[in-house]
Amino acid sequence: MDKVDREILAVLDRYGRISNAELAAKVGLSPSPCLRRVRRLEESGVIRGYRALIDPAAIGRGLRVLAGVRLVRHTHADVAAFERAIVRLPEVVNTHHVTGNYDYMLQVEVADLPAYEDFHANRLANLPGIAAVTSYVTMKTLSPDTA
Structure with missing residues (x-):
């Protein structure tokens, strides 16, 4: 896991429903490599899931x-x-x-x-x-x- 992966995780932790295009822009990648990284993080179990935060x-x-x-x-x-x-x-x-x-x-x-x-x-x-x-x-x- 490198610096970009950690940035992706930080953004997803705060904005779980962010679009891939917005995520890519926030971490300085184009959408395709960003999506590949997110999928790799999901498949490896680093990202275990997504959920709604309910009041x-x-x-x-x-x-x-x-x-x-x-x-x-x-x-x-x-x-x-x-x-x-x-x-x-x-x-x-x-x-x-x-x-x-x-x-x-x-x-x-x-x-x-x-x-x-x-x-x-x-x-x-x-x-x-x-x-x-x-x-x-x-x-x-x-x-x-x-x-």
Whole structure:
């Protein structure tokens, strides 16, 4: 992967639906070589797919909470049971296995605080192996598009 490939990836990361002609112009290539590079990046698995970024508030998920989860035990069976359970919860948008004070950091999106309280008490806290959950309500999310 060279500098041009990295530029292509940076542009696609920010503007996923950009046309090939616009992408080529932004990275200083003609359209045909640009398309060949994009296809090579797709075929090699560097580009794993494309998706729409949806405004959570527009679909009734206006509250974003980051939840730090600690497990009781870290045996392979306990970790696997937790991971199987957490990926089935539609409110959990991302799950990160991390180091530090928590074992996992979750990005949870729900309608509002009462919805999170219900989710926390009735779904999250009942998952296998959870010792503790610490919740952080987000006030603002920054990204290159909002800066």
